[in-house]
Amino acid sequence: MRRRFGSGMAAAVLVVAGLIAAGCGGGGSNSNSKSINVAIVDNPQMKDIAQLTPSLFTKQTGIKVNYTVLDEGTLRQVTTRDVAAGGRQFDVVMIGPYEAPQFGKDGTLVDLTQMAKSDSAYKYGDIIPAVRNALSTDGKLYAAPFYGESSFLMYRKDVLQKAGVTMPLHPTWDQVAAIARKVNSSKMAGICLRGKPGWGDLGASLTTVLNTFGATWWSAGANGSVGQAQVNTPAFRNALQFYVNLIHDAGEKDAANSSFNECLTQYTDGKVAMWYDATVAASNLEASNSPVKGKNGYAFAPVEKTKSSGWLWSWALAIPKTSGKQNQAWKYISFATGPQYLKEAGSRISGGWAAIPPGTRNSTYKIPQYAKAAAAFAKPTLEAIAAAPITDPGTTPRPGLPGVQYVGIPQFQDVGNQCTQQFSAVIAGRGSIDSALKNCQSIASQVKG
Amino acid sequence: MKTTAGAVDALHPRPRRLNPPGLSESWRRRLPLLPALLVMILLTQVPFVMSIYYSLTDWHVVPPGPRAWVGLHNYGTLFSDSFFRSAVWVSVRLTVIPVIFSLLLGTAFAVLLDRKFFGRGLIRTLLITPFLLMPVVVGLIWKNQMFNDLYGVINWVIGKLGGTPLDFVSRYPTWAIAVTLIWQWTPCRMLTMLAGLQGQPQDVLEAAKVDGASAWGTFRQLTVPHLRPYGELGILLGTIYLIQVYDLVAVMTGGGPGSTNVPYFVFQRSIGGGWEFGQASAYSIVVVIASIIIATLSLRLLSGLLKGEEVA
Numbered sequence: 082m083r084r085r086f087g088s089g090m091a092a093a094v095l096v097v098a099g100l101i102a103a104g105c106g107g108g109g110s111n112s113n114s115k116s117i118n119v120a121i122v123d124n125p126q127m128k129d130i131a132q133l134t135p136s137l138f139t140k141q142t143g144i145k146v147n148y149t150v151l152d153e154g155t156l157r158q159v160t161t162r163d164v165a166a167g168g169r170q171f172d173v174v175m176i177g178p179y180e181a182p183q184f185g186k187d188g189t190l191v192d193l194t195q196m197a198k199s200d201s202a203y204k205y206g207d208i209i210p211a212v213r214n215a216l217s218t219d220g221k222l223y224a225a226p227f228y229g230e231s232s233f234l235m236y237r238k239d240v241l242q243k244a245g246v247t248m249p250l251h252p253t254w255d256q257v258a259a260i261a262r263k264v265n266s267s268k269m270a271g272i273c274l275r276g277k278p279g280w281g282d283l284g285a286s287l288t289t290v291l292n293t294f295g296a297t298w299w300s301a302g303a304n305g306s307v308g309q310a311q312v313n314t315p316a317f318r319n320a321l322q323f324y325v326n327l328i329h330d331a332g333e334k335d336a337a338n339s340s341f342n343e344c345l346t347q348y349t350d351g352k353v354a355m356w357y358d359a360t361v362a363a364s365n366l367e368a369s370n371s372p373v374k375g376k377n378g379y380a381f382a383p384v385e386k387t388k389s390s391g392w393l394w395s396w397a398l399a400i401p402k403t404s405g406k407q408n409q410a411w412k413y414i415s416f417a418t419g420p421q422y423l424k425e426a427g428s429r430i431s432g433g434w435a436a437i438p439p440g441t442r443n444s445t446y447k448i449p450q451y452a453k454a455a456a457a458f459a460k461p462t463l464e465a466i467a468a469a470p471i472t473d474p475g476t477t478p479r480p481g482l483p484g485v486q487y488v489g490i491p492q493f494q495d496v497g498n499q500c501t502q503q504f505s506a507v508i509a510g511r512g513s514i515d516s517a518l519k520n521c522q523s524i525a526s527q528v529k530g
Numbered sequence: 531m532k533t534t535a536g537a538v539d540a541l542h543p544r545p546r547r548l549n550p551p552g553l554s555e556s557w558r559r560r561l562p563l564l565p566a567l568l569v570m571i572l573l574t575q576v577p578f579v580m581s582i583y584y585s586l587t588d589w590h591v592v593p594p595g596p597r598a599w600v601g602l603h604n605y606g607t608l609f610s611d612s613f614f615r616s617a618v619w620v621s622v623r624l625t626v627i628p629v630i631f632s633l634l635l636g637t638a639f640a641v642l643l644d645r646k647f648f649g650r651g652l653i654r655t656l657l658i659t660p661f662l663l664m665p666v667v668v669g670l671i672w673k674n675q676m677f678n679d680l681y682g683v684i685n686w687v688i689g690k691l692g693g694t695p696l697d698f699v700s701r702y703p704t705w706a707i708a709v710t711l712i713w714q715w716t717p718c719r720m721l722t723m724l725a726g727l728q729g730q731p732q733d734v735l736e737a738a739k740v741d742g743a744s745a746w747g748t749f750r751q752l753t754v755p756h757l758r759p760y761g762e763l764g765i766l767l768g769t770i771y772l773i774q775v776y777d778l779v780a781v782m783t784g785g786g787p788g789s790t791n792v793p794y795f796v797f798q799r800s801i802g803g804g805w806e807f808g809q810a811s812a813y814s815i816v817v818v819i820a821s822i823i824i825a826t827l828s829l830r831l832l833s834g835l836l837k838g839e840e841v842a
Contacts, residue, residue, distance in 0.1 A: 154784075158801045165805075166591045187594055280803075335679045337700035352680070442581050491592040495803045499613075502786035509700035512787060520613075 116145035117172040117409050120159055122396055123150045126228055126438045127175070129430040130239050130417055137425055144409050153224040157494070164189045164401045167343055172404040173413060175396050176224055178215035178471075182482045183491055184399070185223035190401040192221045196411045203415045207442045212395045217311070219483065224397035225418040228361065229440030231465035232289060232486070234380040235348070235366060237373065254290065254323065254383040257355070261331040264354045271331030273344035273353040274324065276508040280497025282340040283505055285392060285486035286357060287324055288497075289382060292475040293390040294320035298488050298496070298525060301478040307490055308480060310525035312500070321504060321514060328508055337509035349373055357383070360465050363458030364435050379461040381468065386476055389433055390525055392486035393469035395441070420444050427451065440466055465475040485520045492528045499524045535631040578818075585811035588743065592805040604812035610705070616787065617795035623704055624775060624791050628711035629768040633761060635712065636719025641749075643720070644727040661717035673699055699782055703789035707778050715772070719764045726760035768830040773824065792817055823834030 121127040131148045139145055149171070151159060160174040164184050165339045176184070184190045194217075198204045212229040216222060234257065236248055244264045249256060259273030275286040291297065296316035300308035311317060328336045333344065333353050341358055343367055349372055356362070366377050382391035398418060400410045416422060423445050429436040437445070439462060445451060446459055455462075474485045482489030487497065500504035500521035508511045553561075557818040578666045585604055589597040608614055643654055660668065679685045685695035730753065738748045776793040783789040785798060794802075796817065799811035 157803075161592055161805065163803060165594060183593075189594075192670070278784055334695070335697035335700060338673075338697065347680070491805075495798075495805070498785075498798065498803045502790070505700070506787045509697065511701065524613075 099164050103112040114406070115143055115409075116147060117404075117406055117413060118147045118149065118170060119173040119175075119398075119413065120149045120151060120156060120163070120171045121175045122156050123152050125432065125436065127396070129426060129432075129436070130422070130438075133422075133426060133429060134417075138413065138423065142412055142416075144412060146413060154279065163291070163403075164399075169401075169403045171401060172406050172410040173398050175227070176197050176399050177394055177396060179484060179489065179493075181216045181224040181397060181399060182218035182489065185218050185221060186482075189402055190223045191402055191404075191407055191410075192223065193225060193400070193411070194220070194222045194412070196415075197222055197225065200411075200415050202421065203419050204442075204444070207420060207444050209441060209443060209463075209466060211393060211469060211471070212441060213482060215393050215471055215483070216395060224395075224399035225414045226395040226397045226419050226441040227468055228438035229393075229395040229451075230359045230361040231393055231440075231462070232286070232358060232382050233360050233461055233465045234355060234357050234383060235362065235389060236260075236378050236380065237376055238378045239376050240269065241378070245496045248378060250379050251381050252383045254293070254385050257357075257383045258323070258327050258331075261327060261355060265331035269351065270333045270347075270353045271355060272327065273333040273339065273347055273356040273358070274328055274336065275340045275344065275358070276332070276336035276341040276505055277327060277338055277343070278498065278502040278505040279340070280487060280494055280501060282408040283501040283508075284497040285394075287321070287501070287504065288486045288488075289390045289392050289474075290324050290385075291317060291320045292470075292485065293383075293387045294323065295386045295476040296320045297475050297477055297479060298493070299480050301527070305478075305482075307478050307492075307528050310522055310528070312381055312522040312525050318514070318518060321507075321518070325504075325507055327512065329510075333372065337505045338470075359392075360458070360462040361427055361439060363462065364432070364439065367433075367435060367455070367457050373396040375457070377457065379458055381461075381465060385471065387474070389470050390474075390485075391465045391469045393466065393471050394486070423451075424448065464469040492529070496521075496525050496528060561764050581811045582815060584808055585815050587808045589808040591757055597808070600808070604809050605816070607809070608816060613790075614792075615797060617790050617792050619787055620788065621773060621791040621793075624708060624711065625769055625772045627705075627708040628715055628772055629765055631708075631712045632715040632719045634766050634767065635716045636721075636764070637651060637723045637757070637761070639716065639720045640723035641753075643724055654664065657720060658717045660714050661721075663714070665714065665775075665777040666781050668710060669778045672706070672713070673782045677706055685699050703783045703786065707775075707782055709788060710778055710782065711772060715768060719768070722760050722764045723757060726757045730756050762831060766831060769824060770821075770828065773821070 099502065121131070121472060131150065134146050134148075149159075156175060157180075159168075160171075160176055160180065162168045163170050163174060164176075164180075165187065167189070181190070185192070197203055209229060212226045213222060216224045216226060234248070234252065241248060241260065241264060244260075246260050246263060248260065257272070263271070265271035275283045277283055288298075294316055296314065296319070297311050299310055302308040331337055333347050335343075339347070341362070341472055344353070344356050344358055345362055347353045348362075349366065351372070362376070363379065365371065367374055382389065384390045398414045400414070404410055418441065420442055423437050423442065425452055426437050427448070430436055434448075434450045437451065439445065439455070439459075446463060452459065469485055471485055473479075473484045479488060480490055481493075487493050500517075503512070503517040503520050507514055507517045586599065586601055587597045588600045589595075590605070639657055641649065643657070663671075674681065676682050676684050679695040679697040682698075684698070689695055734752060735748065738752060743751075774793050775791065776797065779785060779789055779791060779794045782795075785794050790798070792813070796810055796813045798804055799806050799813060804810065
């Protein structure tokens with residue numbers, strides 16, 4: 082009895098062990114030659130194009146598009162696995178200025194420059210230069226922008242007026258903090274700032290603040306290599322302290338759980354008076370069904386020691402080198418990010434003209450219907466994108482590839498995620514700034530140039 | 531002639547032919563299972579062995595680099611890693627707290643459900659519902675509809691009672707996840723305990739009643755000892771399930787101090803942004819060893835239980 086049980090146990094244990102340890106799976110491939118697999122992020126604009134693809138693209142070309150729609154975090158895991166580790170699952174992936182130059186340099190993405198320039202319908206020269214440059218390295222375009230954004234400050238004109246304050250067009254963080262504390266009340270918080278862990282959430286907002294306060298994650302060594310971690314410097318501490326104090330004094334409720342979507346809800350619900358976030362939010366605030374439509378003012382991203390501090394981001398489409406259908410993939414990209422789609426989408430999508438993908442092409446802003454629908458935010462958006470200090474975001478040189486709200490090195494994803502978890506805990510009122518900075522410094526120090 | 535002989539053989543098999551010397555009775559029974567076992571070994575043990583190999587290398591996907599042999603280095607850094615140690619501590623708390631509370635609550639509900647009353651079937655179904663929901667849905671419901679300090683039910687009640695709302699998930703992540711796990715796992719414990727209660731011999735209970743024993747005395751001295759093996763089984767199964775909780779952590783907090791447990795930590799070190807496959811393999815091997823220890827203990831206890839049943 083005892084013995085038999087023992088052998089059964091050994092087998093069970095082995096099976097359990099195997100199941101736990103079995104980790105990586107292989108990718109699939111599609112045998113249908115007239116279809117491509119595309120991974121996109123679950124933002125409203127992407128959902129629109131997924132809906133319009135059969136009628137606007139498949140009908141004309143006969144190419145079927147299989148979409149995989151993922152949230153930002155999952156998309157990053159999937160694309161990194163697919164592109165960097167050679168997963169061979171997708172023919173087109175959606176990435177941004179953080180990934181495109183890195184993957185491009187590593188040689189895992191198809192260089193789109195030639196295809197884009199020779200495709201007359203695509204109008205390569207029409208792409209907004211700041212966005213195009215952010216997605217290129219060494220003059221080679223590795224991803225075609227689907228939409229582009231910077232960050233700016235949105236505020237309720239009526240609320241500020243009632244409090245007797247005016248917001249300058251180019252505010253400093255000290256001015257913004259003073260106004261936030263002044264308009265803050267028990268019914269309406271002064272400002273909404275991201276506090277949710279994640280390098281693309283809290284990490285993005287906080288890094289633009291760090292930059293303009295003269296702080297940096299790492300010093301830069303020779304040739305842009307990663308130098309010493311700078312998290313334990315006074316400048317970093319000041320910036321973080323400022324950010325945390327502002328949230329504690331005049332920030333939104335449950336800040337440690339809030340990012341873009343949570344702040345959008347609170348702002349449109351009238352629960353916050355100001356909001357520092359992506360310019361793309363303006364299209365939601367000015368939408369025809371928005372309760373705060375027409376009540377908003379827009380100011381440049383607040384600064385402290387630098388001239389401008391807004392970030393630069395773009396969701397863009399790229400082709401992994403492992404794809405066997407590069408021609409079909411380009412046809413799709415040319416359709417999705419070309420000028421024709423922008424014109425066709427305006428009258429077809431539920432959000433109307435104001436909701437078409439912004440910030441990629443100069444011609445978008447010359448469409449009369451769009452100029453009218455987006456009158457409140459089109460100019461601030463374009464100016465913010467142009468002003469984003471992507472090559473020189475702070476007061477000291479940065480390691481790695483260009484970037485504002487991130488550091489252009491592959492390890493930033495990991496360091497940013499882990500450190501923002503520490504900082505988010507401080508925002509939630511758990512743990513001290515000292516221990517968070519100490520932990521983060523040790524995390525950042527593990528990165529070697 | 532030959533066929534006839536074969537047919538006769540098939541109809542009247544001689545035991546000697548089917549029992550070749552050297553192959554014991556038990557092996558003859560196992561023989562047909564071997565192909566399945568082989569597939570099982572290929573599917574589970576080959577990846578495991580590869581994981582062991584990966585855990586001895588320095589392999590990171592981002593930035594891409596050559597896979598270098600580093601021996602036991604990954605294991606050495608593991609135990610000096612304070613983040614891993616705190617993940618272990620979170621794992622321990624996220625296992626022990628829900629296991630104990632769901633067992634106590636499950637027993638209480640089972641005792642209530644064990645008596646007949648109007649609408650018992652409906653109540654029982656309602657009580658089981660949490661167990662039927664997907665963990666991700668459970669996490670989202672509790673995070674947004676219960677704990678949220680602007681829109682959550684709990685804070686609405688606190689507000690009505692004159693208190694100040696509290697963002698439970700960010701202030702007390704471990705307890706927020708633990709409470710959700712208790713809610714989700716209580717029905718399972720309840721079912722186990724209910725089965726135990728309903729298997730209780732009625733004549734003994736009646737005898738106790740005739741002897742004038744109080745309800746509490748009967749429960750404490752007869753029901754509790756009878757339920758003990760069921761409770762132990764609940765604790766063991768609960769531990770094995772709860773030690774691998776990942777979905778609730780991912781949905782409710784997305785990790786962080788006080789909520790990153792070992793499975794989430796392994797995820798973060800591998801495809802969750804760390805891309806250190808070598809290091810992550812080492813972590814998962816350690817988890818496997820820990821699981822083997824727990825599984826061994828569990829199975830020992832379980833075999834003891836079964837023996838106890840036989841004696842009884």
